[in-house]
Amino acid sequence: MHPGLQASIDRAVAAIGAIDAERRALLDELASFVSSARRRAEGAQLTFICTHNSRRSQMGQLWAAAAAAHFGVDGVFTHSGGTEVTAFHPNAVAAMRRAGFVLDASDGENPHYSVSYSAEAPAIDCFSKVYDDPRNPSRGFAAIMTCSEADEACPVVLGAALRVPLRYEDPKSADGSADEAAVYDERSMQIATEMLYLFSEVH
Numbered sequence: 001m002h003p004g005l006q007a008s009i010d011r012a013v014a015a016i017g018a019i020d021a022e023r024r025a026l027l028d029e030l031a032s033f034v035s036s037a038r039r040r041a042e043g044a045q046l047t048f049i050c051t052h053n054s055r056r057s058q059m060g061q062l063w064a065a066a067a068a069a070h071f072g073v074d075g076v077f078t079h080s081g082g083t084e085v086t087a088f089h090p091n092a093v094a095a096m097r098r099a100g101f102v103l104d105a106s107d108g109e110n111p112h113y114s115v116s117y118s119a120e121a122p123a124i125d126c127f128s129k130v131y132d133d134p135r136n137p138s139r140g141f142a143a144i145m146t147c148s149e150a151d152e153a154c155p156v157v158l159g160a161a162l163r164v165p166l167r168y169e170d171p172k173s174a175d176g177s178a179d180e181a182a183v184y185d186e187r188s189m190q191i192a193t194e195m196l197y198l199f200s201e202v203h
Contacts, residue, residue, distance in 0.1 A: 001070065001118050005100025009070055012192040019197055026166050027194055031201035033142050033162050038075030038202075045141035046078050049150050049157070053082030053128040054089040056146040056168045059191045062096060065124060066117040067195035073202050078124075079141070081131030083153045088113055088126055091175060095184035099192070131157065166194070 048060035174183035
């Protein structure tokens with residue numbers, strides 16, 4: 001694990017006790033899915049979905065991958081998508097860099113980011129796409145709905161074996177404000193804490 005990211009993980013693990021019972025129930029449902037699915041040939045496929053695939057779903061995908069690696073949980077594959085295509089938002093990218101991820105970007109309106117959480121692990125290709133993009137799994141996956149808009153816009157996620165409404169407040173509300181970085185970092189840490197709890201419960 002990259003040193004800066006390990007420090008963020010340590011802070012998030014220390015905050016696990018503050019997760020309330022309602023959120024734990026949702027995370028426990030996901031942990032049970034992962035525990036069962038990773039024994040199959042295709043492994044546990046998790047797709048984080050929000051409207052624009054620009055902030056919360058990207059953070060969820062990356063933190064889930066790092067959390068699984070932290071606890072040595074193999075057979076887990078993380079993805080993200082939206083109900084429409086935009087771009088991985090620069091403010092979310094900056095928050096993930098501050099957390100300790102290493103991100104290198106290509107050019108263009110919807111750049112691809114090569115994201116690393118460890119020198120020993122392959123980089124993750126992150127960019128905005130629809131949730132049913134061909135590069136995402138089409139069946140047997142857990143659809144993790146990270147915003148109410150996407151949850152309402154996608155009453156049925158075809159091919160999903162499980163759908164969990166794990167909603168997060170959108171840090172977009174702080175864009176351009178003095179609190180911008182703090183709000184993004186708070187959301188990143190919340191997602192990190194919950195993903196670490198999830199994978200601590202996988203057996």
